[in-house]
């Protein structure tokens with residue numbers, strides 16, 4: 196499978212908010228991280244992809260038309276009824292998914308230390324999230340779509356889950372779309388990043404190439420003032436100096452060999468793009 200997901204010029208207009216001309220693709224065997232501030236349109240894009248919401252323009256192709264039964268979806272809230280016991284979630288889903296693997300579900304319950312006899316309403320937020328992830332993986336999907344799925348988890352569990360995602364991706368026919376505010380998670384595991392800002396794709400590309408094309412500058416105000424504004428994505432001036440995110444890092448370094456750049460993080464890309472005082 197060349198692409199697990201291909202979205203071309205997707206538009207969804209709610210009136211007060213619009214997702215505009217969003218395009219991205221997820222090649223098989225890879226993970227794409229969808230980042231963006233609250234209300235940027237991440238869940239809307241995911242819902243259009245899953246067909247939960249209709250879209251107004253553009254094209255959405257999932258698993259080359261294989262169908263949504265091959266998609267494991269983990270929403271930001273636990274989708275199971277409060278009164279169900281954990282083990283009953285498995286019995287219920289075995290009737291929903293043809294490829295449901297009960298043994299795999301039991302394996303994940305043990306691995307994630309989820310008590311089979313507890314009711315959903317008795318689980319903590321992190322436990323509910325782990326249950327949703329276990330359920331999504333246990334019908335052996337080809338595409339996993341997770342909307343803020345790691346946000347309620349402690350760092351140790353997050354790390355375990357990220358390892359699970361990496362194991363899932365060892366099959367070239369599998370792919371993951373993960374939306375998260377926790378950019379450090381995405382930085383660890385994503386191959387591709389799409390940054391949505393106010394409904395539009397602001398930054399998009401292969402993560403390593405993207406991070407290498409930007410640089411973070413820490414310098415005195417006088418140094419910042421001599422930098423050509425075309426390099427500046429955003430900057431902040433503080434009491435003890437300035438910080439800026441610059442683009443086209445190789446050209447910047449040729450133009451200003453005396454100004455050292457640090458490697459930026461995905462969080463820097465988000466913060467400076469949206470909050471920099473020069474754009």
Ligand SMILES: Nc1ncnc2c1ncn2[C@@H]1O[C@H](COP(=O)(O)OP(=O)(O)OP(=O)(O)O)[C@@H](O)[C@H]1O
Nearest residue numbers: 209211212213231232233234235236237238239240
């Ligand atoms: N069904 C709807 N009708 C009208 N507006 C909607 C609907 N669903 C979402 N919106 C609006 O679309 C915008 C984007 O919401 P969305 O949930 O996609 O953002 P998000 O990036 O997932 O945010 P968060 O990180 O806070 O979950 C918001 O302004 C929201 O109010």
